[in-house]
Amino acid sequence: MTHVLPREYESDDLPPDQIQGYISVIGPETVFSGKAGVIRGSSKPYQGKKADRDEVERHLGKSGFTILAESPLGFSVSAPAGAYEDLSGGKIRISEVLTRVVPGAHRYVTRIDIVGENQPEALGLGLPRSKTLKVDGIVLEKPRYPHVHQLLVADPSVFPPSSPKFHLTVPDGIATGLHSNPLLQQGLRGDGVRVVMVDTGFYKHPFFLAQHHHLKRTLTVVPGTNPGWDPVGHGTGESANIFASAPGVEFQGIRASDNSGNLVGSFNGFVIAKSLQPKPQVISCSWGSDYPYPPTVGLDPSDEALVLEIKHAIEQGIVVIFSAGNGHFGVEPQVPGVIAAGGTIMAATGSLRASNYASGYESPWFGGVKVPTVCGLVGLLPRAQYIMLPVPSGCDLDVSESQDEPDEVGDGTTPKDGWALFSGTSAAAPQLAGVAALMLAAKPNLTPAQVAEAMVKTATDVTSGTCHPRFGNTATIGPDLATGAGLVNAEDSLKYTQKTF
Amino acid sequence: MGHDFLEAVLKWKSGHKAEPVRAWLEQHGLSVVPIQAGLLLSGPSDSFARAFHCDVSALPRPAQLPVPPPFRDHVSLIEIPRIRFPMSRPKSY
Secondary structure, three states: OOOOOOOEEEOOOOOOOOEEEEEEEOOOOOOOOOOOOOOOOOOHHHOOOHHHHHHHHHHHHHOOOEEEEEEOOEEEEEEOHHHHHHHHOOEEEEEEEEEEEEOOEEEEEEEEEEEOOOOOOOOOEEOOOOOOOOEEEEEEOOOOOOOOOOOOOOOOOOOOOOOOOOOEEOOHHHHHHOOOHHHHHOOOOOOOOEEEEEEOOOOOOHHHHHHOOEEOOOEEOOOOOOOOOOOOOHHHHHHHHHHHHOOOOEEEEEEOOOOOOOOOOHHHHHHHHHHOOOOOOEEEEOEEOOOOOOOOOOOOHHHHHHHHHHHHHHHOOOEEEEEOOOOOOOOHHHOOOOEEEEEEEEOOOOOEEEOOOOOOEEOOOOOOOEEOOEEEEOOOOOOOOOEEEEOOOOOHHHHHHHOOEOOEOOOOOOOOOOEEEEOOHHHHHHHHHHHHHHHHHHOOOOOHHHHHHHHHHHOEOOOOOEOOOOOOOEOOOOOEOOOEOOEOOHHHHHHHHHHHO | OOOOEEEEEEEEOOOOOHHHHHHHHHHOOOEEEEEOOEEEEEEEHHHHHHHHOOOHHHOOOOEEEOOOHHHOOOEEEEEEOOOOEEOOOOOOO
16 A cells, blocks of 8 residues: 555653553564464473462552463563563553554554664564563554444545635635745755754644644653643644745754643743754744733833843853744744744735734834734734644644534535634744854854844735734835835845845 | 643742752642743642642632742742633623
8 A cells, every 4th residue: 555644653642540451471483483383282382480470460560560460371460661671671662653544545653662772673562671581572562453334534624625715725826926836846845954844743644644744753751641632622733834945954843732731831931942952043933912002001020030031041042933923912922033924925916915914003112113024915804714734633723624613614624624724923924044054054144133124124014904003004106014024035035135244 | 630730830949949949849749840930839728728728719819829938048928820711702791
């Protein structure tokens, strides 16, 4: 069977608290000879001596294993991952294996394996570390399927569903709008540029797997949260905007949400991001705070601390991109040196105007700072259902965007298909991150200021529309408070850097 | 834990002694990370509640926590930041 999806990939999921397995006790003959079809006839040659079974049983009992059942051949057990690792000297590895579960349907199935030096290739099989312990092999339980159609809830599809609403797709619609296609056609893909995104989570959707993106294992901020999951779908979906322009980046996601998807660890997430080694080249953040506007008070002391961290990251040479806000007035996009990602909408005709979903204002706290710096592609009020993005099936966004609201119908997808129409300046920040990555791949020593200058000097001017009504600024000829310098242009940004720096 | 995690920023006074404060915070179940402005604290809300003797879940955000008396010469403030929002949805009024 050939398939566009990879046959296997390492899962970000944590191992279960208890792993079911089987410990085979060595007999006159080994069960695990590696030769297929050699076990014929009686089981007697494979049965261990009673004394050996007793010794193994004692060892397992002292080593964290619970014995569930026994036979002359071995023991059914349950134990945490660490117990199997101690017994084998190997490491537990969780992977997702593309498996035919019913005729005509494949899905990724979680498999647990023991890997390491001296461990066999066969999935789910391990060998003991000790040469004296009478253990023939360690078998980890693999999923088994009932022969009924209970497993027809598939993984999300690689390709998005259709929708009656005009929308952009990833990667093509975004690459077209941002003028990344000419660079992609030359083989310029942002290869190897280290991009970090702090968000609600990063699920390995089949869309990303089919594109063979370089996704590092997600880091988590909040103890007890699953690195393989994204309860909201926000981080998962919006990260696709990076790859639309720069499919070759080395992507590190940092999950800063709790089990409900609240961004309770965003400060920690940013500090972790800027402290990674090797240092990231771009940090993209599609979240922010909100203050009264015009502000009646100064910055919170805790936000002054965040400002310092952001400034420090920029001083270290990291390009830091924050969403401008969707009517929000937050401190993050105002920090001097941050590339504040605003919103422009591209219609089906290709015409551009300011998105009324996106914030735009002059900073009252940081003299000379105007938000946004430059724009990405963002939809319009009320819902900005503009870009079809991959999300975990049944996550918050999959459900909410599919539902009608009083002021606008749903996105035309189903609540559990793993695709949803959304955008916001959440989409603009990673779009700019992808464009930054294209520049940094060509010229790795660009400073954050140079990246911003290139984007600003070459942006496509947007001369109509207004930003979010909270601010009410109108797009005009030249830079303005609705769209900043305009819509980022990847091709011209790169040409500018090659000519100028 | 994944449902009640909190972060807070601790700012030092000049001439502060960091170690006794860090040790006290860690003894109360809080993680402590040095940042440019001072310390970033994090942990479950009940650890914050026990350490600072207040119902943190009832506090509006941002929220300043009471600095324990032994540390008032070293710590200028401890504040739980305002909430951060993903920027896919519009500001709600």
